[in-house]
Amino acid sequence: MRPRERTGWDSGGPGRPVLASNLKDPAPKRAERPSPSFNDMVSRLAALEQAPIFFSLPDAQLRALARRLRRVKIAAGELIASQGEPGDTIFFIERGRCRVVIEKRPSVVTVALLSEGDFFGESATLRNRPQQASIYAQTECHLLALDRQSLHLVMAGREWETLDELRRFADQRFTLFADTSVQAGWGLLLDEASVIGVYSPKGGSGGTCLSLNLVGALARRYPGEVLLLDLDFPYSHSALLAGLIPTTCLARTASLPEGSFDDVLLSAVLYHAGGPMILPGALRPEEADEVTPELITRAIAVLRKSFRYIVVDLGVTITDATLALFDLTQHVVLVTAPELSAAKSAADAIEILGELGTPHDRLTVVLNHRSIKPAVTRPAVERLLKRPVDIEVAFDGSRPEQAAVDGVILSLTNPKSEVAKGSEALAEWLDSKHGGRREERPRDPAPAVQEELVPAWRAD
Amino acid sequence: MSSRSPAAVLKQADAGIRRAALRRKLQAVTTRMSRTLSVDLDHAGVDVGEVIEQVTEGLPMESAEMQRLVAAFKDSGVADRVIARLSAKSPVQRARSARVIGSLRMYDAVSWLADQLQSRERSVSDAAARALGRIGGAQSANALQLAIQRKGLSRRLVTELARAAPDLYLELALGEQQRPAVRPALAIAAGLRRRHTAVGPLISLLQRGSRRERVISCRALGWIGSQTSIPIIILALEDRDWKIRMSAAKALGALHAHAARHGLKYLQIDRNARVRKAAGQALYQLDHSQVEERPDGA
Numbered sequence: 001m002r003p004r005e006r007t008g009w010d011s012g013g014p015g016r017p018v019l020a021s022n023l024k025d026p027a028p029k030r031a032e033r034p035s036p037s038f039n040d041m042v043s044r045l046a047a048l049e050q051a052p053i054f055f056s057l058p059d060a061q062l063r064a065l066a067r068r069l070r071r072v073k074i075a076a077g078e079l080i081a082s083q084g085e086p087g088d089t090i091f092f093i094e095r096g097r098c099r100v101v102i103e104k105r106p107s108v109v110t111v112a113l114l115s116e117g118d119f120f121g122e123s124a125t126l127r128n129r130p131q132q133a134s135i136y137a138q139t140e141c142h143l144l145a146l147d148r149q150s151l152h153l154v155m156a157g158r159e160w161e162t163l164d165e166l167r168r169f170a171d172q173r174f175t176l177f178a179d180t181s182v183q184a185g186w187g188l189l190l191d192e193a194s195v196i197g198v199y200s201p202k203g204g205s206g207g208t209c210l211s212l213n214l215v216g217a218l219a220r221r222y223p224g225e226v227l228l229l230d231l232d233f234p235y236s237h238s239a240l241l242a243g244l245i246p247t248t249c250l251a252r253t254a255s256l257p258e259g260s261f262d263d264v265l266l267s268a269v270l271y272h273a274g275g276p277m278i279l280p281g282a283l284r285p286e287e288a289d290e291v292t293p294e295l296i297t298r299a300i301a302v303l304r305k306s307f308r309y310i311v312v313d314l315g316v317t318i319t320d321a322t323l324a325l326f327d328l329t330q331h332v333v334l335v336t337a338p339e340l341s342a343a344k345s346a347a348d349a350i351e352i353l354g355e356l357g358t359p360h361d362r363l364t365v366v367l368n369h370r371s372i373k374p375a376v377t378r379p380a381v382e383r384l385l386k387r388p389v390d391i392e393v394a395f396d397g398s399r400p401e402q403a404a405v406d407g408v409i410l411s412l413t414n415p416k417s418e419v420a421k422g423s424e425a426l427a428e429w430l431d432s433k434h435g436g437r438r439e440e441r442p443r444d445p446a447p448a449v450q451e452e453l454v455p456a457w458r459a460d
Numbered sequence: 461m462s463s464r465s466p467a468a469v470l471k472q473a474d475a476g477i478r479r480a481a482l483r484r485k486l487q488a489v490t491t492r493m494s495r496t497l498s499v500d501l502d503h504a505g506v507d508v509g510e511v512i513e514q515v516t517e518g519l520p521m522e523s524a525e526m527q528r529l530v531a532a533f534k535d536s537g538v539a540d541r542v543i544a545r546l547s548a549k550s551p552v553q554r555a556r557s558a559r560v561i562g563s564l565r566m567y568d569a570v571s572w573l574a575d576q577l578q579s580r581e582r583s584v585s586d587a588a589a590r591a592l593g594r595i596g597g598a599q600s601a602n603a604l605q606l607a608i609q610r611k612g613l614s615r616r617l618v619t620e621l622a623r624a625a626p627d628l629y630l631e632l633a634l635g636e637q638q639r640p641a642v643r644p645a646l647a648i649a650a651g652l653r654r655r656h657t658a659v660g661p662l663i664s665l666l667q668r669g670s671r672r673e674r675v676i677s678c679r680a681l682g683w684i685g686s687q688t689s690i691p692i693i694i695l696a697l698e699d700r701d702w703k704i705r706m707s708a709a710k711a712l713g714a715l716h717a718h719a720a721r722h723g724l725k726y727l728q729i730d731r732n733a734r735v736r737k738a739a740g741q742a743l744y745q746l747d748h749s750q751v752e753e754r755p756d757g758a
Contacts, residue, residue: 070598072628081627082656088596089627121627128520147626149597152522153567163522 036067044069047092047144050117053166061154068150072143080141083134087124088148093117096141099357102133102177110357111177113138123170125151126163132177138355193227193304194434195328199314200335201345206368206419207335209400210393211313212238213423214333214430216411218309219275221431225308227269227277231296231325232315234285239278243407244270249280250299251290262302274412277307293324300328309434318352326356330434333426335366336381338374343384350385360387366426369395369418391429393422475505482506486515489532490525497532501541501556509559521565530564539566546572551581558584562591570595574603577617578610586616593620600624605633608645618645622652634661643669644676651680659686666692674699675707682711690717697723702732709735713742716749 036044044066048054054062072091074080081087083103093116100112100120111133114120124131125148155163198214200207208230215228229250230238239246248268256264270278282288303310312329314322326332332353336346346365353363367381367389382388396410396418403410411420411427478500488494499508512529519526533539545557558576561569573595576588589607592600604621608614621630630650634643647665650658658680665677666689678696681689696708697720709727712720724746727739 068598070626070629072632074628078660079657085655085657087627091627126522145598145626145628147597148521149565149567149595149600149626 041066043094044144047094047117051092051119053162053169057162064154065146065150068146068154070145070147072141072145074137074141074143076137076139076141078137079134080137080143081121081124081131081133081135083132084130086128087121087131090119090121090125090146090151092119092144092146094142094144096143097138097355098141099136099138100133100177101136101359108359108361110359113355113357122166123174126167126170127174129174132174193307193310194330194430195300195304195310195312195325196331196333196430196434197312197314197325197329198333198335199322199349200316201349202337202339202342203316204370205335205337205342206370206393206400207315208232208238208241208313209404209419210333210335210366210368210423210426211311212241212409213411213419214426215276215278215309215311216274216409217420217423217427218311218431219272220412221427222308223275224271224277226275227279227303227307227310229279229281229299229303229310229312231281231291231321232313233282233288233291233317233319233321238313239270239280241404241407242272242276242278242409244272244278246270246278246280246283249283249287250295251282251287253299254290254292254295261298265299265302266306272409274409276409276412279303291321293320296321296324297328300325309430323356326353326358329362331362331364331430332358333364333366333430335368336385337368337370338376338378338381340376343376343381346381347385350387364390364426364429366391366393366422368393368422371395391422391425394418471505475503478503478506479511482508482511483515486512486529489529490515490519492528495532495535497536497538499533499536499538501538501545501553501560507556507559509556509563512560512563516563526565530566533564539564543569543572546576551579551584554579554581554584555587558587558591562587562594565595567595567597567599570597570599570603573600574606577603577607589616589620593623596624596626598626598629601626601629605642605646609639609642612641613645613648618648619652621645622649625649625653627655628657631655631658631661634658634665640670644672647673647676647680651676651683654684656684656686659684659689662686663689663692666696671701671703674701675703678704678707678711682714685715687715687717690715690719693717694720694723697727702730702735705730706732706735706738709738709742713738713745716746718746718749721746 041063045062048062048066048069054065057065069092074096080091080098083101093114095116098114098118098120099110100114102109102111114135120135121131123129151163196214198207198211200210211228215226218226228238231250232238250265250268253261253265253268265279268279270280272278281291300310312325314325334346334349334353336342350363350365354360365385365387367378369392372395376384378389378392399410399414399417400419403413410417411423414420415424482499485494485497485499489497500506501508516526516529530539533542542557542560545553546561548554548557554576558573561573570592573588573591577585577592579585579588585607589604592604601621601624604617604624608617608621611617630646630653633646634650638646643665647662650662662677662681662684665673666681669677674696678693681693690712693708693711693715694717696704697712699705699708705727709724712724721743724739724742728736728743730736730739
């Protein structure tokens, strides 16, 4: 057998060494890294070109990088990179979506959602840092992996500028993710309010009733430290349902100058004798347009410093304001009724929330029975939602309607009612998740929950 | 105490002086005091690879010092000579060349090193494997995986595969169709790397693999420290195969899995003596671990 000869350092050439000629039994040559097909190369190049950092790279280098990419297919939900572990590969997303999560006990913060054209892993690869975040495949992902050795083989000595740019990008993204995780967890760090969004995708599921009673149940624990922000547009009636007369609202603070915003906003908050506080979003339907995502972010930033819990009634429709709130919430409570349409809407909402990056453990599903005989059983609802129901509120007869007419909050006035029991269970659940981090402050005992908490204006 | 001849003492001193001189030359290049390099690869007393390793210890591949050194080796033609010596008859020369390539992390010499993995001289194949592990990357990992496929499971090859494999390389390879010896080697390498990304593939190997694969994946999960895999490893305590039971007991001991205490106690009366011993050791580890046991005993 003729010994195999290979010449050259990088490639063939005269005067280059002849190697492995003395091996008596040269190993059968394994097919070298198979050259990618034309179509494969085109798709690899397309993925690389989508990354802005390689935009200025000469074609030859780009092709060399494309040849060295590894194709990686990851199933949905799989871990791609684990926070704190070392890494040596940059992954380009060809298809699919990935969730970037920073875990800082006790909070888990989704700092980014990456999709086609994005890449990750550059910080660990180029800066030799441990992975800053865990990265999970949100859908089935087709990735292209470029390891550190291949990158340096192609770029080192020739493309210092691109490498430096890539390093700068890595630093920039590192800072951004760190800031985002701190901002998202600032309530935890600064002992500020937890924001809890209550969302019912179908009208009539009892979202407003439940959020009002949840605020009541939380306020029994922390009187004066729990706020209900009513963003159930176009009609924000929570204050009226609690027996309070609103005179102003969040929408009317939109045009206020920076200096007076905080004071006016806090003065718009209504105080209920049972402990909860309520801030209406808008008093008239046309005012709902004034409540923009910017106003909500600004208002939440102020309110978080003054309360322990902010419960936001998000209503039925998903607007820009609702989406802004989803970004600011630490927990989302999804209220559904045992009806086919309500359960279907809830299943869609869970999917949307997942796509928005709400982690599973930060979502609570409440099944609220609005009739004595449910149209759909709990197991059927769970099958439809593809997740268990966390809390079930039993049918409470005409009590919720009567309470609305009387302007009382059942969780404060009638703890034996089913709505009050469900709200209490929900408050307990949320408090165990978000309340344990704070030091137990000495607090006044909750006021006796009696019918005399009916506001004075009604007694008149 | 053995007395050495004056000639031997002089030879040793000469080698020491040459090593020091080479070290100074290399340091001059890394600190940019010199750009040229002349290295005598043939001097018997000086292992160039060892000196380079001393000089480049702790330097990352992409550091400027490292790049200067590699450039000086290439410009002076030493790199070509080093590669050429991979085809020398002397196994010592081949092994030393492999060491130089590894210490300089010359990624473009991987295919030449891969050939040396097939060498019949153990010192040469080991040096080549070590060099590939040091260089790392997908191509080095491919070469090492291929060598395992041809030569079977070897400690050196598996260790170096664990060092060389880039992110998700082993995880994907574990899910692909492999020859019988390869998947256990990949599982060990994944365990040695201690990356949590390998937990999923290892769990599926534990559930669906061959006997050998299941034994190894149990241990690998224990090395990684994957708490999520504890319930699945606990199930393996009741396996019919004693090796799997033993491996599961060892893994649970390493994981400080207090939830497995009951199962481990039960294994202390296992019919196999090695399983009993492993269970005893695991319980000892649980008793002496720092993890607080829950009051309910779980």
